Amino acid sequence: MTVKSKVKRFLKYSHIGKSTNDWKNKNVIVFGDSIVAGQELVREETPYRDVVYAKLASYYLHAHKLENFAETGTGQFKGQHNLDQLAGWTHSFEGSIQHYCQEIRQADVVLIAYGNNDWKQPNPDGSLHTLDEVKVKLRENIQRIRRINRHIQLVGVLETLAFRKHKPAWHLEGPNGFTYEEMLSAFIEVYEECQVPIFDIRDYHLGNHMDEYVDDRDHFTLAMHKQIAVSLEDFVYHKYQTPVDRLGETIKIVFKGELFKDSEIHQKMFEKIRKLDQLGKQTEVLCFMMDVDFNNKIKRFIDINSLPKNIKITNIYQYYAYPFRYSNNSETLLLKKSTLYNKHGSEFVRFIDEQLTLYDSFKGRWTKPMTQEQFYKYWLQHYISMKDEVLIFKEGKFERVHPLQLHN
Numbered sequence: 001m002t003v004k005s006k007v008k009r010f011l012k013y014s015h016i017g018k019s020t021n022d023w024k025n026k027n028v029i030v031f032g033d034s035i036v037a038g039q040e041l042v043r044e045e046t047p048y049r050d051v052v053y054a055k056l057a058s059y060y061l062h063a064h065k066l067e068n069f070a071e072t073g074t075g076q077f078k079g080q081h082n083l084d085q086l087a088g089w090t091h092s093f094e095g096s097i098q099h100y101c102q103e104i105r106q107a108d109v110v111l112i113a114y115g116n117n118d119w120k121q122p123n124p125d126g127s128l129h130t131l132d133e134v135k136v137k138l139r140e141n142i143q144r145i146r147r148i149n150r151h152i153q154l155v156g157v158l159e160t161l162a163f164r165k166h167k168p169a170w171h172l173e174g175p176n177g178f179t180y181e182e183m184l185s186a187f188i189e190v191y192e193e194c195q196v197p198i199f200d201i202r203d204y205h206l207g208n209h210m211d212e213y214v215d216d217r218d219h220f221t222l223a224m225h226k227q228i229a230v231s232l233e234d235f236v237y238h239k240y241q242t243p244v245d246r247l248g249e250t251i252k253i254v255f256k257g258e259l260f261k262d263s264e265i266h267q268k269m270f271e272k273i274r275k276l277d278q279l280g281k282q283t284e285v286l287c288f289m290m291d292v293d294f295n296n297k298i299k300r301f302i303d304i305n306s307l308p309k310n311i312k313i314t315n316i317y318q319y320y321a322y323p324f325r326y327s328n329n330s331e332t333l334l335l336k337k338s339t340l341y342n343k344h345g346s347e348f349v350r351f352i353d354e355q356l357t358l359y360d361s362f363k364g365r366w367t368k369p370m371t372q373e374q375f376y377k378y379w380l381q382h383y384i385s386m387k388d389e390v391l392i393f394k395e396g397k398f399e400r401v402h403p404l405q406l407h408n
Contacts, residue, residue, distance in 0.1 A: 001238030011183040021239045023061035027106055030054045031096055035159050035219055051222060052233055056229035061236055063289040067103060069096050075117035076137035077129050093141045095149070112142075112196070113157040116218055119174040119183040120162075131178040131186050138190045155240065156191035158200045160185060161386065162218040163210045168407055170386050181386070201386035203242035205323075209382045222408045223362040228326060243326035250284035250312055251276055252384060253391045253398060256376065259287045259313075260297055265393055272391065272398045277308040284312040286383070288376050290340075294318060316379050320348055320358060331393035343345055380406050 013208045030036055038049040049055060049068050058066035071080040071091045079090035089099050093114060097104065104110065145152060162169045162180055169180050178186075191198050201207045204227075210216050212224045220228065235242055253272065256263055273283045291297065294315050302311060318330045321342040334341040340349035348359045355369040358378075371377060384390055384403050390400040 015171060021236050023058065023063040023109065023236060025062070026066045026108035027101060027103075028054070028058050028066045028109040028111065029100070029107045030066065030068045030070050030111045031093055032111070033074050033115050033117050034070070034072035035115050036111075036113040036157070037068065037070035037072055051225060053220070053228035053232060054113070056226060057236070059230040060229060060233040063109075064201045067100075067107075069100055069103075070113060071096075072354065073117055073121070075114050075121070075270070076134050076141065077123050078117055078121055079124065081124065094137065097141060097144050101148050104145055104152065107139045107149065107152060109153045109155065109288055110145055111155045111157055111199075114158065114187075115159045116162050116180060119176065119178065119180055122175050128176045130176065131182055134183065135186050138187065142190070142194045142196060153240075154194075154196045156187065156198045156299070158187060158198060158202070159218075159220075160184065160200065160202050160207045163213060163216055166210060166216060168386070168404060170404060187359060190203045197240035198231060198242075199235050199240075200242055200244075200387075201228055202387055203244040204228075204234075205383045205385070206231060208385050209378075212382075223360065226362045234324075234326075247312075247326065248282050248310075250282045251389045251391065253283060253285050254380065255285050255287050255393070258289055259285075259288075260291070260301060266305075268393070268397060270307065273307060273311065277311075281312050282312065283308070284314055285320050286314050286316070288316050288372075289380075290317050290335075290342070291315075292333045292335050292340075295332045298330060314383075316376065317349065318385070319379070377406070 036052050036054055038052040052068070054068065055066055073080055074091050074093065074096075076093050079092045079095055083091050088288060089095050091316055093112075096389070118129070122128050143153065145154065149406075164172055169181050171181060173179050173181075188198060188200075190196075206212065206224065206227055207220075212221060213219055214221045231239075238246060253269060255265075255269060257263060273285075276283050294317070298315075301307075302309075302313070315330065317333065317340065321331065321333060321340075331343045333343070334345075338351040339347045340351075341347050346359075350357050350359075350366070352369055355371055356375060357369050358367045358375070360367060384406060386403050388403055390401050390403055390406070392401050393399075394401075
C-alpha cells in the first residue's frame, strides 16, 4: 500500500474514533428526496414515512425520535414547487437546513439521503447545473450543518442506482450533462473529503436489481426498505462501517463448475487468485453447486490448494440460507424431500422437477419457479453491484467483465 493510499484510508475512517454508534435515546434527522420521504407515488405501493428504512432503523436502534424532512423531487438545487409556494421557502437541501436549523441544533445524527434528482432534473427555472456545482453545493451544505451543530454525527446515504427502460441507468447522461455513475462518484468524493461516513447499500448487496424498485425506476419496495433498515442498523452498530469497510473489497470470480472436482479451469482460477493475492487484492469466489456438506468441504479445499487465508468463497445456497451474514462462515444445510433447510430449520429453497423456488422472508412469499440457470443469473444480478470488479471464465482464461453485462 502506498503512502498516498494509507493517508486516504486514514482520512476516510478518521471520523470513527469520535463518532457514536449508539442511537439509543438520540434525536435523528433525515434530509432527502422521495426515496426516503416515503410518499405513495407509484401504484400506491411506495411506503409511507413511518415504514421507510430510516424510520425502521431508528426503531431497531432505539432512537428517541426520527424527524423526516425529506421531500419529493428535491436535491442540492431543487425544492418542491407546490410546497415551496405554500410554505414560502425552498425545500432544497440548503433551504431545508436553514428552515430546520433549530431541529439541527437539537439533533445528534443527520442522514443525508439525496439521490438522483441532481442528475435527472434541471433547476426550477430551467437552467442547468454542472457536476462541480453539485459538489460545491453538497460541500457547503455539510459545512452549514456543522456550523449549526459542531457535535452532529453526519451520515451520507448512497441509494446507488436507477433504472430506465428496464435497464440500469448507470451510464445514462441526464439533462445536466453528467451520468448517474459520475453523480454517485461526486457524492462519494465530497463525503470522503468532508469525513462523512458513507452508508453504501451496495456493500450490503442491495439495490442492484430492478425487482427491488416498485416503479422499475428508483423507488424501493417495502421489502427493500425493511432490508435497508436492517443494513443501516448493522452500519451504525459497527461504528458507521459497512462490511466492505470492515472486511475489504473483493474481486469477484464467477465459477460455475463443480468447485470440489479438479479440472483445468480450477488450475487457471488458482493461478489467478494467487496473482491477485501477490498484488494485495482479496478474492471472492462465487460458486453455485448444491452441497449440504459445503461447510466441511470448503475448509479442506482451501488448505489442500494452498489458497490465501483471506479468500472468501460464497456459495449461492449458503448465501440465501443466511443473506445478512457477512463473515466467511458457512453452515451445514439439510435437504429433506426436495426442500432445503438452514440450521434453524427454516426452509428457503424448494426443488420442483427441473426448477426451484426461493423463499423471500422480507416479502413473506416464494418466488416464481426458476431453472438453475435463471437462479444463477438472479443471484448474480442481485449480489454484484456496479462498483464490483468481476472475472468470468471466457475462451480459456478469466477475463474482467463490467457488471452491466450481467443484466443482458
